[in-house]
Amino acid sequence: MVKELICIVCPQGCHLTVDEEKDCQVSGNRCARGVAYGKSEVMNPTRILTSTVCVRSALHPRCPVKTDRPIPKKDLLRAMTLLDDMVLVPPVRRGDVVIAKVLGHSCDFVATRDILE
Amino acid sequence: MTERYQLIVIGGGPAGLGAAIRARENGLSRILIVERDVELGGILNQCIHNGFGLHYFGEELTGPEYAGRVTDRLEGQGIDIVCDTMVLSIESGAEGHRLCLMSAKEGYRFLDTKALVLAMGCRERTRGAIGIPGTRVAGILTAGTAQRYVNMEGYMVGRRVIVLGSGDIGLIMARRMVLEGAEVLACVEIMPYSGGLARNLVQCLDDYGITLLLSHTITRIKGKSRVEGVTVQQVDASLKPIEGTEQDFDVDTVLLSVGLIPENELTRAAGITIDPRTGGPVVYENKETAVDGIFACGNVLHVHDLVDYVTEESEEAGKAAAMYVLGQEKEHPEKLEKEAIDVVAGPGIAYTIPQKIRPAGESEKTRIFFRVRQPYKSPKRLVLRDGEQIIASSRRPYMAPGEMEHLMVNQHMLEMIKGRTLVLSVED
Structure with missing residues (x-):
């Protein structure tokens, strides 16, 4: 499945797509931090409550x-x-x-x- | 009987605390903070979510933690504090400023001070400010009021909620209401873009599956004694509701997040010049207002999106107030005024802080804070010009009105200026 997300690492707010079938390959990012965010956000999203x-x-x-x-x-x-x-x-x-x-x-x-x- | 202080700070939120502590560190010994609530910390006390302090403390704190960290610094400083007290008026004379204070405990009294820092913060726009048609029923609250009820006083404000406006407080409260068991049917924004931070759109709306309706607004609130429903309509490019796009929502509560207004009644009454664009006082590079010895910082000056910047700004104001009191200003302010350069918001820029810079002033570096008028999704250049000459320029990959920007100007750049105005604009 392909998931679409907005990267929240910085204010640019890149629209990322993460392909779960292709080892969570991230596209739409403008920097490397977007890749890390996209992967963790799909594999195991966490939040402070x-x-x-x-x-x-x-x-x-x-x-x-x-x-x-x-x-x-x-x-x-x-x-x-x-x-x-x-x-x-x-x-x-x-x-x-x-x-x-x-x-x-x-x-x-x-x-x-x-x-x- | 009157008492004389070197500095009185009006407001015990992050801005007032930052200013008082920095003034103390810069040599003032008789400082008073006046707070109208029963405790210090200001609005941070009700902002129980995290995301504060990344910039200033280098870690992610909640609002109460940020307030706690700052108030801890007051410990042992000998700064006087009065809570539960309102400042009613400011009267300025040759010797300084006389404040009239009112509290249940002490009654009506006057205090004199050499310098004053205004740190009263801001308040929310209400239904009256935007004129939503419909009945005047219970269940219509500003997001911040709901936040206080839910987070501090322990009252649930509704079960089926719609949020009007996508400012950060509205987004934060949408999530908060869901966590407390309410259903949030939608967040409705009249503009074609959100006024909130991207991280809040993701963590508050997307996480909980809350729909954001852009270019929509509430055109009717229905109900007899309590909200029974609202009508939402799409708007056209001139923000007029489009006929035939009506959709009804079955809600019992409307939360408004439709903007913040710097709280400047005292400032106006004291005869201090207000900038209509920011709603706050016009200030010089050291955060001094048009009245000698009165400084302003935080949301009373202009509405910030990050408290970290409020702290930094208030520290500048506190230091400047200390230098004013201790007579360390390089030259007489009247002479400086003659040399002041106006900073003008050019194409694409909504406002700048400061509005005036005195090149011979104290600050070696001046940060010009500003907001853009519209979102820019492609890279643009920010250009600061003195006539034809470019004083400073910087490229930004992305800009939005919801995110405050700044540009650094140093003493060397200011010395190059020949004209009386600097124009900041967005260019390709």
């Missing part, structure tokens, strides 16, 4: 979190459900692990701000 969790604080009812590494794109919505029942108690520090080993991947959900009271 950001969201919020509940926190027992009068001033800040939600604490923002992120996965500290990118996770496979297909797992994004499933990872979101892990946050639903989570309740944090202050003090929360930026970088604190909120959920370890998200869906068995080697990455954690971490808090992205301090909530001290």
Whole structure:
């Protein structure tokens, strides 16, 4: 199958085509970085996931979190459900692990701000 | 009773923080930051997505992390901070500037300062600004308001959503709403191109299968007390809706991402000259406005797409404010004003920052920031001319209005200038 994507490595936004039958051959790119992006985007696309969790604080009812590494794109919505029942108690520090080993991947959900009271 | 500061910074977002810290590093000891929210960090606090700081910190941070990194630098600096406080007015005199402040805790009070940095940021255009016909129902929000509700206050704003405008906040919120369980039926953009960054089109719309309708707009909002649906129509080259292209969307929420306006009510009332193209003050190369000792930086000056550039710009403003207070400006500003060169936006260019350059000023290098008027998909040259003579020129493979560009001008180039104006234009 041939997939069409827009390269997001730089602002040029090259329109890439990636041929899955020909060892993910990339065309339409204007530089070598487009090849690497095109291949990984087709073979195993990953994203950092950001969201919020509940926190027992009068001033800040939600604490923002992120996965500290990118996770496979297909797992994004499933990872979101892990946050639903989570309740944090202050003090929360930026970088604190909120959920370890998200869906068995080697990455954690971490808090992205301090909530001290 | 009044207190005298060397520098007061209005706004505790990235621009205000950058300016205050750099002013401190350049020798000022009595600095105050005034913030109207209950905490520092500005709009970064609600921008929980990642993509900030690649340029300035060399790593990808979320908005709250970027704000955290910057506020950490305040630690031990002895910079005064007041939150939950509005600046109501600025009055400028020979001795400096007097601010009138208002807060629930301290009431109404005056503070004096030698220099002032304006860092009030910007706000979103609303339905009223673009005049969408239809009923005045609940469920119509700016994307940034929805972002605050969802990300900070923990309220879900709708279940079936349409986004009008393809600015970055709209794209980011389209993804956010899907992740929180809503259905986003489309993102509708009146122009034939998107105003957002390419990475956001990919990661926010394409990733979640959200349709982007270019050259379309919402022509009617229906509903009694809550949005019950909208009509979308295609537009022609003059942006007029085309009859017969109506399609209805069954939505309960309309999110607007239709542009940002620098928040300059205070600036105008203080008699500072505003550039109608940017909506922000006219500034010199050191970010000083038309009023002596008042500087401006960040989104109050012109709307940025990357906070990294806001930080850099605010550091320039903070340093310049410190030099002003410590009397290190090379010459009297009135004399410099006579030598100021106007930077003019020529064909293809929407605006430039700064609008004026004083060749004898402090800066050894001046970065002229600008936006182009339309997308250029093929390589073009940017040319800065003094009459017929080319002062600087640079080739760009690709340019779009959504991505701010800059051109570097050094002292040597400025010394070559014979005329009073420099014209920046896009050429083949």
